[in-house]
Amino acid sequence: MNRRYAYEVTVPTPALDDLILAVHEAAGQSGGRSPRRWRFGNVVGISAPRVRDLALATVETKHVVDRRAIAAITVTLHRGAAVDVIFAIDGALACAQFYCATPNSEIAMAQETSWAEYLVTKTSETLAATGVTTSVSCGCASTTD
Template sequence: MNRHYSYEVTVAAPALDDLILAVHEVACQSGGRSPRRWRYGNVVGISAPRVRDLALATVQTKHAVAGRVVAAITVTLHRRVAVDVIFTLDDVAASAQFHCATKNSEIAKAQETSWAAHLVTETSAALNANDITTSVSCGCTSATD
């Protein structure tokens, strides 16, 4: 089955900067000796993930995103496991949407889905630790949707 998962962390609109910083912090702590390392099967994230900007023009062609996109990054682990994080903002809420970035094999997609879930869980935990209320959701679409 060819399914695509996307995850989302939502906060109040004024906390957009905290949300962006939390995603970057989590990505930087997900490699190396941190206890918050990403794991998938027998693969363990021991190298530091790379964070790079994702052009806003690319976001609309690559992903179906609802809302006004204000920033986007790609977080890559092991050179091939990548997640696009798209930040949106409206009058009430700010969100970080986590989408698998590549369309490789089912194994790579499963690793990317696991990586996205890890980033979401840790981002939400980091925000909650700073008394910022979060809402986490997961969406799934098939290739035929």
């Protein structure tokens, strides 16, 4: 049985734009200084990840999102490990939810989990550096046999 985890970074709704920018910066897409490279075992991220839009219709069929999804992206590493990031709002809170994007082998799933954890950590650090209060959580998104 494989557990697939979902991670979430939550901020006050007025900081939604900061949250979106922080996720892009965590993925190395900001055009600024290169972030510390993602590492999993002996695999090191040596090239910039690719960020592409993810249709909200796809989000609805692929993931269970409790809040109102307003935008989504997929962040893919050069080795194919991908994380779907869904931006959602619910009243006074906005969040970025990070889901492993492909149902592959345990090794690929472990790499995607590591990549999601890296994105969450870097996003939270970026927001904290600008004075935005964040809350980070992790939950089980699904289980597969």
